[in-house]
Amino acid sequence: MRWLIALLLLAFPVAAEEVVLGLSQDEIAITTSFDGSEIFVFGAVKREAPIPEGELGVIVTIAGPSVPVTVRRKERRFGIWVNTDGVEIESAPSYYAVATSANLDEVLSVRENLRHKVSVPSMIQSVSAPNTVLDASAYVSALIRIRENSGNFQLLEGKVVVDDETLFRTRIRLPAALTEGAYETRIFLTRDGNIVSQYETAIDVRKVGLERWLHSLSRNQPVVYGLMSLAIAIFAGWSASAAFSLLRN
CATH class of the missing domain: 2.60.40.3880 (Immunoglobulin-like)
Structure with missing residues (x-):
């Protein structure tokens, strides 16, 4: 033993x-x-x-x-920057x-x-x-x-x-x-x-919290998330326009 x-x-x-x-x-x-x-x-x-x-x-x-990544080279062509060759990193x-x-x-x-x-x-x-x-x-x-x-x-x-x-x-x-x-x-x-x-x-x-809810909504119900984002953008634009009008008056 x-x-x-x-x-x-x-x-x-x-x-x-x-x-x-x-x-x-x-x-x-x-x-x-x-x-x-x-x-x-x-x-x-x-x-x-x-x-x-x-x-x-x-x-x-x-x-x-770890996630896959694509790295691309940018070159200036005809006055604008465009993506050219790319390398895939697994x-x-x-x-x-x-x-x-x-x-x-x-x-x-x-x-x-x-x-x-x-x-x-x-x-x-x-x-x-x-x-x-x-x-x-x-x-x-x-x-x-x-x-x-x-x-x-x-x-x-x-x-x-x-x-x-x-x-x-x-x-x-x-x-x-x-x-x-x-x-x-x-x-x-x-x-x-x-x-x-x-x-x-x-x-x-x-x-967690609101961040988690928004993330899940964007993944599981992208249409609802898109409509909600659009509504918020419209409301924000209207609010800014109304506030500007009040300031001018």
């Missing part, structure tokens, strides 16, 4: 370090007044032995639901943030990055381009640049604070334009660029 237990321990070694995680909130409600949210991620490193050798790194990622996260305790290339090796898909470019998969497109990577770079400018892609190097190689914390800002769904949250512990422990959870993002 003892030799069997020893074999099992060798086959399934106990992790030297594990993540104990906390989130300021695991649900986000999108209302008509929603203008974004800030997630406070904090945790500790649980150990059953003395601190191992090597530099400790902590990486926190939050990924929104899967790209609607939101993605990476926060690290140091520069990403210092806390994570290239091999581990490819294996676990941590960096922003590694999360974009299956690019399909027509024969007229010679450099599909330029379209991927354009998508990343556009979403970085809008705050939907974030690389927050050095934003994870680590105290005494045990406690860590960071804040990640989520923009107002969020896609509904589960936002996968991952925490990696690294030593000398190699991942030694990983923890996963999810943040649920949902529309």
Whole structure:
């Protein structure tokens, strides 16, 4: 029996370090007044032995639901801007943030990055381009640049604070334009660029109240939603015209 237990321990070694995680909130409600949210991620490193050798790194990622994306090039023709060639991206996260305790290339090796898909470019998969497109990577770079400018892609190097190689914390800002769904949250512990422990959870993002009702109405009864939008536009126009007439008199 003892030799069997020893074999099992060798086959399934106990992790030297594990993540104990906390989130300021695991649900986000999108209302008509929603203008974004800030997630406070904090945790500790649980150990059953003395601190191992090597530099400790902590990486926190939050990924929104992945969706297909078409990226098109715009060119000026006959005095107007028109869409020309396009590249189909099968899967790209609607939101993605990476926060690290140091520069990403210092806390994570290239091999581990490819294996676990941590960096922003590694999360974009299956690019399909027509024969007229010679450099599909330029379209991927354009998508990343556009979403970085809008705050939907974030690389927050050095934003994870680590105290005494045990406690860590960071804040990640989520923009107002969020896609509904589960936002996968991952925490990696690294030593000398190699991942030694990983923890996963999810943040649920949902529309509620009037925002939820309008969203459901637009999807389930588009005719009613269109007529209601038209009526509101007409009423708003009439109200503005009446107010202007009163001011003039």
